Amino acid sequence: MLDKLYFKKQREAMVKQQLVDRHITDTRVLQAMLRVPRHLFIPSSLRPIAYTDRPLMIGNGQTISQPYVVATMSQWLALQGTESVLEIGTGSGYQTAILCELAKRVISIERFADLARKAGHALERLGYDNVEIHVGDGSQGLSDMAPFDAIMVTAAAPALPEPLRLQMNPNGGRMVIPIGTRNNQRLELVTRFGARWAIDSHLGVRFVPLVGQHGFADTLPPVET
Numbered sequence: 499m500l501d502k503l504y505f506k507k508q509r510e511a512m513v514k515q516q517l518v519d520r521h522i523t524d525t526r527v528l529q530a531m532l533r534v535p536r537h538l539f540i541p542s543s544l545r546p547i548a549y550t551d552r553p554l555m556i557g558n559g560q561t562i563s564q565p566y567v568v569a570t571m572s573q574w575l576a577l578q579g580t581e582s583v584l585e586i587g588t589g590s591g592y593q594t595a596i597l598c599e600l601a602k603r604v605i606s607i608e609r610f611a612d613l614a615r616k617a618g619h620a621l622e623r624l625g626y627d628n629v630e631i632h633v634g635d636g637s638q639g640l641s642d643m644a645p646f647d648a649i650m651v652t653a654a655a656p657a658l659p660e661p662l663r664l665q666m667n668p669n670g671g672r673m674v675i676p677i678g679t680r681n682n683q684r685l686e687l688v689t690r691f692g693a694r695w696a697i698d699s700h701l702g703v704r705f706v707p708l709v710g711q712h713g714f715a716d717t718l719p720p721v722e723t
């Protein structure tokens with residue numbers, strides 16, 4: 499039986515070997531990744547490998563991102579604790595929990611109701627009360643609640659979705675988003691100053707597609723109701 503202490507040790511090793519040794523330096527990000535129990539966001543059969551250096555399947559053909567990618571994207575947002583953050587692609591809710599630790603308020607959108615529900619339960623059980631999960635097409639953002647100080651997109655987009663760009667805080671708002679083809683993307687950091695958007699392109703990554711109006715077309719046939 500794997501216990502709390504076992505997972506805590508695994509988490510400490512993950513932070514040291516996968517993050518600190520690979521130059522993740524934001525101490526708030528490192529603290530958050532030490533605190534959040536990643537194993538509680540994945541199917542129980544995968545718990546023994548929760549802290550390994552890889553993404554894992556979480557159901558509905560979706561994945562929980564590799565710890566290093568979660569840390570990198572979080573670090574790029576440079577959160578101080580005062581921000582309102584929009585996340586697109588709740589998935590397991592693990593990245594959502596990290597954002598809850600780092601920001602004031604988190605709004606997360608997931609297209610699969612089933613994943614949104616499970617993520618919501620996991621977050622609630624852990625006591626996060628600064629988060630709201632919405633079911634819908636996150637490629638359109640959430641204009642009612644904009645602007646956002648930070649936006650994190652955890653699914654790959656073919657281009658920068660226009661609504662998300664416009665929902666960034668004009669006063670230095672930041673967005674991290676993987677942009678490219680279905681198979682290959684680069685992580686981009688977008689910063690907004692008024693009507694100017696600065697874009698830095700970094701790390702090569704591979705995310706599941708953002709499916710929606712401003713994302714890729716769905717390859718599955720529509721469900722008949």
Ligand code: SAH
Pocket residue numbers: 556560561562563586587588589590591592593594607608609610613634635636637652653706707708709710711713
């Ligand atoms: N951050 C998540 C990663 C999940 S994978 C985690 O740590 O577990 C990406 C998620 O984006 C999937 O759950 C997928 O269903 C969701 N997704 C894809 N397109 C979307 C869209 N247009 N709106 C909302 N969610 C979307």
